[in-house]
Amino acid sequence: MGGADERRALPGWAPHALLGLLGLLLVALPALVDAFLPSFYLPLATEMLIFGLFALGYDIIMGYTGMVSFGHAAFFGLGAYITGLTMVRLGLPLLPAMLLGALGATGAAAVIGFFSLRLRSVYFALLTFAFSQIFYQLVITLTDLTGGYDGRALSVPMLWGIPDVLALNLRDRATLYYFVLAVVALTFLAMRRAMAAPFGQVLVAIRENELRAATLGYPVARYKQVAFVLSGLIGGLAGSLMVPYQRFISPDLLYWELSGLVIVMVLLGGMGTLWGPVLGAALVVFLRDAFSGLPQPYGKHYLLPVGLIFALLVIFAPHGLAGLLHRRRPPRRASGPLERGELAMPAADPPRG
């Protein structure tokens, strides 16, 4: 959606003001829910934030670097499973377990990225998909460890195991909400910083014209790998938050459906903006919840409107996708075929695969 350019059209302080306002709203949310809304809206908001974090991490590779992975649920699920299982098996408190979960997802992303990034387009998507299915298959196979299809219930975690020091009661909805909000907000601010920094700008350059970025001397492959691993790290972190949130881990958390859903979230909210995907995630979670309130034959079918909106977006808002996926956006200041990406691309679209 060319977020950077649209933002420039507004006065310079506008995004900061908006962000500040949104931050205030998020901080005040528990009080607002207490005053005006049924109490289950707070866990719902918590879930929106968790999936928002997942989508935000995915935006780094899809929105900024222009790569579509179809296996990101693997990182989300690994984060959740490693966190949950190290708590059950090793008796770790939540924070170190979450750290291990995020690190495990990071390691997996490093390996998957190393292999998958050799390919592009549909082939890259399929390879990431195949890898994520391997993790899914492992989880449902290693029943003794993971609980298989049934998943595993977990007890309410202690934050870090030292009594009386920051011993948050995560059973309390508001406390959990603030804990999740803190993780999401910190990650968001860090990523906003990173995407505005030269690192993020190089990613955008790769998205817009990979050959050009390479010609300018940037180690494109290494940047892509770092972006992919970073995205996996954030996905794992988001997944690890599912442990205190639903106190239950199940194979759904790394099922391919979630890999697709995160693409929907990112597209829905707007790629390459970081906050857009968070909004998109909130919208998807909201739709699911709104539908579950309908009389039962219709209650389970939130994916119907989600799929429809998504399909319409892909067809009618190609500029949300164009250029971000494959540099087909009409050039703004391009002068030669190299700058338009024409020389870079002919090999990528032969008449047949």
Add this chain to the structure above:
Amino acid sequence: MEAIAVQALQGLTFGTTLFLVAAGLSIIWGLMNILNFTHGTLYALGAYLGLVVFGLTGGNFWAALLAAFVSVAGVGAALEIVALRRLFGRDPLYYFLLTFGLTFVLTEILRLIWGDDFLGLPVPAALEGSLHVGIIFPLYRLFVIGVSGAVALGVWLLLTRTNFGLLLRAGTQNPEMVSVLGTNIQTIYTLGFALGSGLAGLAGVLVAPLTGLSPQMGVDLLLQAFIVVIIGGLGSFRGAAVASLLVGEIYAFGIRIAPSFSMLLIYAAMILVLLIKPSGLFVEGAGREA
């Protein structure tokens, strides 16, 4: 020995039906560069429509097969005309994403109409029972192998011996030239998409008596069909045939030895093929490597 023969026949049953699904996927990819995510749902749709026709005609299985093929082909053509055509000329990823979104929509429609519970399609009365020739093997499974084989042969003849097949293959290789020579390539695309979809629908009816019907029945099969076309090569009919039979047999024997690990093995095979020769074993060229 008998157990091995039975297992090999089981694998053949699965492999031949898998081929019908994978062949459709492969034709559509070869022709239009569409990796059709809805393919599994079209397979499920075929099974449900077959169930309806089976009931309406008082148990006429042939009618169910034919109706599923024709109506799912129709749905496929409609999808192509209404949605996919609008993405013409863009990166294949867009098609993948669009068909992924449409899969949600179609699956939810199936769930709305037929619910989430497993439904059964009875084995046709004439095909009940088993064959006893040294081994004992259900008659219906032999029927599935026979019909799938015959349809596969028919499609192969269609592709290689008819004018339509010629145009289809020409469109796969050089759509611009087909247009220049005066054939409406758009019509070829629609018909090709319809043919591929119809094959999925037909396979759905064939498999339904063996597995039962559920809205998600297409998902697992789609994953397996993806694996088949990747190993065999996206767009290659021959590759899809060999890879289907291979995957079918690996499943059949793997299920006896270690079910889940045989799945892992197949995913690993897919990754290996993607890494070494992403265009697949039976397709010329190196694919879209970075």
